[in-house]
Amino acid sequence: MTDLVLTLNAGSSSVKFALFPTVSGRPAVARGQVEALSTAPRFRARRTGAAADATVALGEGAIGHAAALAVILGWVDTMFPAEKIVAVGHRIVHGGVAFDKPVALDDGVLAALDALVPLAPLHQPHNLAGVRAARAAFPRAPQVGCFDTAFHRGQPYAAEAFALPRALFDEGVRRYGFHGLSYEYVARRLAPERLAGRVVIAHLGYGASMCALLGGRPMGSTMGFTALDGLPMGTRCGRLDAGVVLHLMTAKGLDAAAVTDLLYNRSGLRGVSDLSGDMRTLLASDRPEARQAIELFVARIRQELGGLAAVLGGLDALVFTGGIGEHAAPIRAAVVEGLEFLGLTLDAEANTAGHFTVSRADGRVAVMVLPTDEETMIAEHTLAALGAARTGRTAAA
Numbered sequence: 001m002t003d004l005v006l007t008l009n010a011g012s013s014s015v016k017f018a019l020f021p022t023v024s025g026r027p028a029v030a031r032g033q034v035e036a037l038s039t040a041p042r043f044r045a046r047r048t049g050a051a052a053d054a055t056v057a058l059g060e061g062a063i064g065h066a067a068a069l070a071v072i073l074g075w076v077d078t079m080f081p082a083e084k085i086v087a088v089g090h091r092i093v094h095g096g097v098a099f100d101k102p103v104a105l106d107d108g109v110l111a112a113l114d115a116l117v118p119l120a121p122l123h124q125p126h127n128l129a130g131v132r133a134a135r136a137a138f139p140r141a142p143q144v145g146c147f148d149t150a151f152h153r154g155q156p157y158a159a160e161a162f163a164l165p166r167a168l169f170d171e172g173v174r175r176y177g178f179h180g181l182s183y184e185y186v187a188r189r190l191a192p193e194r195l196a197g198r199v200v201i202a203h204l205g206y207g208a209s210m211c212a213l214l215g216g217r218p219m220g221s222t223m224g225f226t227a228l229d230g231l232p233m234g235t236r237c238g239r240l241d242a243g244v245v246l247h248l249m250t251a252k253g254l255d256a257a258a259v260t261d262l263l264y265n266r267s268g269l270r271g272v273s274d275l276s277g278d279m280r281t282l283l284a285s286d287r288p289e290a291r292q293a294i295e296l297f298v299a300r301i302r303q304e305l306g307g308l309a310a311v312l313g314g315l316d317a318l319v320f321t322g323g324i325g326e327h328a329a330p331i332r333a334a335v336v337e338g339l340e341f342l343g344l345t346l347d348a349e350a351n352t353a354g355h356f357t358v359s360r361a362d363g364r365v366a367v368m369v370l371p372t373d374e375e376t377m378i379a380e381h382t383l384a385a386l387g388a389a390r391t392g393r394t395a396a397a
């Protein structure tokens with residue numbers, strides 16, 4: 001019987017999972033996801049080395065994270081009946097002030113993480129539902145939480161603070177930054193001499209953010225107290241004048257729940273295009289509103305890139321990752337276009353062919369595409385936590 005670690009990663013448009021051997025550095029033995037969760041959910045899963053085991057359109061009855069989780073746990077149970085899940089690693093989007101490294105998820109920790117649900121309503125409830133479902137399915141396996149926010153802890157005060165009364169910072173009203181497992185993975189994939197420089201990573205998925213790294217250390221990111229800040233996303237507004245929120249509440253009479261719904265679910269690419277939050281749909285559309293949504297997305301990425309390059313005092317590498325960053329060549333081209341003054345160039349052929357390096361050979365800044373792998377990061381942290389527990393150390397990783 002082979003021991004396995006299961007990873008669960010509930011994002012805003014997908015639930016991804018993988019199964020890993022219990023030896024650090026080994027590739028996954030199976031992976032899969034339910035994607036397009038709120039529109040046309042589709043389950044795909046594959047054992048390493050096998051042809052696709054499953055590609056199933058799930059239909060309307062399976063819309064939502066809970067249904068996705070049930071499908072995934074069912075597939076794992078069917079495909080690995082003899083295997084033993086010895087631990088489950090979870091992506092937890094918000095760790096707040098308290099959690100700056102992976103942690104064993106006991107009742108006390110879960111209660112503390114429940115309290116952060118309002119700060120990540122599209123993720124945290126589903127992350128925690130995943131923990132509870134996995135506990136029920138694998139009652140003897142330790143559950144380990146791996147935080148999106150952890151990677152950014154230790155960024156400079158100027159990147160972490162809002163210009164608000166000091167007491168609020170002390171209470172935890174800070175810029176945390178998210179997508180940390182993705183940034184950590186991509187940073188590890190970079191060659192040491194590359195990582196030693198000034199790097200901006202653009203994680204462009206259904207949620208989207210950018211992060212500046214200097215010598216591998218986080219110097220600032222576009223997401224803040226919540227995963228609502230920064231770039232426009234599938235359905236989230238991104239950076240917003242706080243005065244708009246006051247206007248919605250005072251002049252239009254929206255309460256907190258209505259504002260939450262508007263900013264998290266009905267804004268971003270979907271709100272602007274009036275069509276879809278899915279970049280594939282927008283790129284395939286000839287409607288002017290779809291084009292404008294893409295233009296706004298690209299313009300905001302370029303603004304943030306300029307800002308983060310200034311934070312770093314220049315740029316040596318720009319790395320694209322996430323569903324859009326990895327697959328949408330026209331978006332990468334539009335982001336880089338005309339930014340020669342920053343040293344950015346594009347090899348159009350390499351870009352459309354999906355090469356790792358898409359800048360020209362004479363370009364001063366390396367423009368790269370690196371597929372992210374939050375699952376591997378979760379597995380590594382979970383194995384480290386298990387190792388620490390076995391050797392009697394209390395720190396989880």
Ligand SMILES: Nc1ncnc2c1ncn2[C@@H]1O[C@H](COP(=O)(O)OP(=O)(O)O)[C@@H](O)[C@H]1O
Binds near residue numbers: 204281
């Ligand atoms: N081939 C593609 N071309 C353009 N966009 C794509 C492509 N494949 C995926 N995407 C986009 O990537 C986004 C999903 O990214 P992903 O990182 O998987 O999601 P999540 O944020 O839920 O983890 C969606 O907007 C989807 O349209």
Ligand SMILES: CC(=O)OP(=O)(O)O
Binds near residue numbers: 012013093123148179
């Ligand atoms: C934090 C966040 O937005 O995550 P995702 O892109 O997976 O929705």
Ligand SMILES: [Mg+2]
Binds near residue numbers: 011012205206207
């Ligand atoms: Mg994601």
